[in-house]
Amino acid sequence: MAATSSAVPRGQAGPRRRLDARRDAVGAILAVPALVLFLAFAIWPALRVFYLSLFDYSLTAPPEWVGAGNFEFLLGSSEFHRVILNSLFYVAATYVPSVCLALGLALVLRSRMPAAGAVRLLYFVPVAMSWVAVSVIWRLVLQPDGLLNQTFGLDLNWLTTTATAKWGLVLMSVWKETGFFLILFLAGLSAIPEDLYEAAVVDGCSAWQRFVHVTLPMLKPTTAICSIMAVIRGFQAFSAQYVMTGGGFGTEVVNLYVYKTAFENARMGRASAVAVLMFFLLLLLTLLQLRLFRRDDR
C-alpha cells in the first residue's frame, strides 16, 4: 500500500486522493442498505432481547418491569437447570465424538486411497441435508421395529425412554455432523507442508510421533475453529429434538425451552432472559476455548 502511494508522482497526489475518497464514499453508500438491514434484523432484535429480559411480557399486554426477576426465576428453576444439563450433555456427547471421528477420517481420506473423493462426498451428504429431513428419517430408523434394532438385533425403545432418547439423538447428530468437521480437517491437513513429514521421517519419527508432533500442532488453528463451532452448533440444537422427541424424555435443550417459553406459553421476557444467559455462557465458553488454544501455542 505504501509502495503504491510512493509511486504516485507528487503532482498527481491530489487528484488520486480525491478519486480514492470518492471511491470510499461510493463504497460506503453501497454498504448502507446492507448495514441498515443488519442493524434492523440482527443488532436491534438482539438489543431488544436484552431489554425484554428485564420485563414480564406476554405479547398481549404492555411489558411490565421485573428487573432481575426473570433471571432469579431461571437460576432457581430446577426445570431450567435440567434443560442446561441436557444441552451440555448433547454438546459433549455429540461433538466430542464428531470432532474426533472427523479428525480420524480426515487422516484416512487424506491419503491417496481409491475413490477418496467419492467417499468424502458421501460423508458430506448428511451435512447438506436439512435437520428436519434427517430427523424424520432417523425417527423411523430408531422406531422399535426400525432399521437399527432390526440390523443389530436390539430391543430398545430409542425415542421413548429417558435412558435412551438422548443417545438416539446423539447417534443421529454424530452421523449428521461428522462430515462438517471432516471438511474443515481435510482443509487443515492439506495446508501442512509435506516437508515437515519428510523431515520427521528422516529424524526417525514413527507414524504416531508424526501425528503428535507434526499433525496435531499444525492443525491447532483448525482444531480451535472446530471446537468453537462445535460448542456453538451444539447449543443451537433445536430441530432434531423438536421433530424426534418433542423435547420429551430428557431431551429438551435450551433452544427448545426458549421456543416453548416464548411461543407456546407467551412468556417473552423469561424466554429473552434465557437467551441473554445463553449469550453470556457461549461467550464465556468461546473465550475459554480461545484462551486454551492460545496458551498451548506459546
Add this chain to the structure above:
Amino acid sequence: MGQAMGRAHRRRLVAVVAALACTAGVAACGGGSDGGSDGGDVTLTFWTHTHPPMIELNKTLIAQYEKANPNVTVEYQTIPNTEFGTKMLTALSNGTGPDVINMDDNALRGEYIPKNLLAPVDPKAFGKGSVEELEKGYAAGVLDGAKDAKGTLYGVPSELNSTAFAINTKHFRDAGLDPKKPPKTWDEVSAYGKKLVAAGHGQSFNFNYIHSGWYSQMYQTLLNQTGGSIANGSCDKATVNQPKSVATMQIWADLARNDKIADPHKASREATAPYQDLATGKQSMAIVYPWSMPQIADSNPDVYKDLSVVPLPQVDVAKPVIRWYGYDWAVNKASEEQEAAWKFIAFLSTKHDAWLSDVGFIQGQQGWTESKPAKELDDYDTWAKAYTNGKFDQVCPHWSEVQDALKAAIDKVVFDGVAPQRALDQANTQIQSSIE
C-alpha cells in the same frame, strides 16, 4: 445548473412518492372497513387445524357462503395440529391472527380469553336479540366451554365432543369375548385386554400419546371419574399430587404398563391420524370421540365394519362421568371485520346436519338427537347417552405449561416406570410455579 436540476429531480421524486402514497391510501380505503354491513368488499381470514373431513366441508361451506355473499371472500388456511396452538397464539398476540378462529375450549379458556384476544359473541349476527336468546338454541351447558368466569360468551361450538369407547368386535370374537358385553370398568378393560393379548392382539388398549393436549385430555377423562383435580377451584394451588389424582395416574400406569395389555412404545404418534392403530386393526380398544369414527370409516372402511362404539368404561359404574371438550368458532378481537366474521360463523353454525353427517361433529344444539343425521349415526344410542352427563375440564391460566407438566409426568410413569406419586410431586411443583 446542477443544483437546479437536482432540485427538479427531487421535486419529481417527491411527487411520485406522494402519488404512490395517495394511491395506496385510496386502495386501503377501498379495501373495505365497512365490515360487510353496507355491501362493500370484505376479506375474512379463517384458520383451522387439520382434520381432513372437516377441511373438506369447510371448503364446501365457504364456497356456498361466497356464492351467497359475492362481496365476501374467505381465505381459509389449515395449520398442522402440532403447530396449531403455537401459531394461533403467536399470531393473535402480535395482531396478525385471522378474523375467524376455530380452537379448542382448553386454549380458549386457558389462554385466549384471559389474554383478552377474543371478541364477545355478537348475537345480532345470529339473528338473535341477546346472548341469552342465542344460548336457548343450545343444550344446557354446551356453551360453557367458550365462557369466561363471569359468563361472557366468546364462541359457539363447531364440535362438541363427548367421550366413548370403541372396540374391535372381530378381535373380541377371536379372544372368545362377547362384543355385546363390552368392558364397563377400567378393571374390565384390563381383564379383557389380557385375553385379547393372549389371542394375538398385542395392542389391546392404548392411550393416545401424541402431544401434551392429547395426554392431558386423556388424563382428565380419568380424573373426572376419580374426582381428582389438577388445581384447586381458584387456580392458585396445584393439587395434582393429591391422593385422587395419584389414583388416576395409577389407573393409567396399570393399563399402559403394569397389566401388559399393550406396548405404549409401539403406539402410533401421528397427530393428523390419531386413530391409526385402531383404524388399521392393530389396536382392539380405544377412547374415541364422535369425529373419530367417520375418519376411520373413510381411511379404513373394512376395519370400520368391525368396530363398535360402546359407553366409556368407568371407575364407578354407578356414578358415570363423561368428559366433554369442544372446538369453538370465535372472532379475533383485533379483527376489523368482526361483524362479517360473526355472520360467517352464524352461517357455519346453521349447518348442523352437514357437520354431523359429513364430519361426525355434534354441535349440541337443542334437540340434536332428534335430527335425521343423528338417528342415522352408527351407535346412535351410545352417543346420545354420552351427551347427557358431560363435564368440561377445569382450565387455569398458562394452561399449556400445565399440560406440558402433565405430559412429562405421564411419560415418566408410563415409559420410564417412575412411581405415580413421585412423578406427580414433580409435576405439582412445576404446575404451582406456572399458575401462581
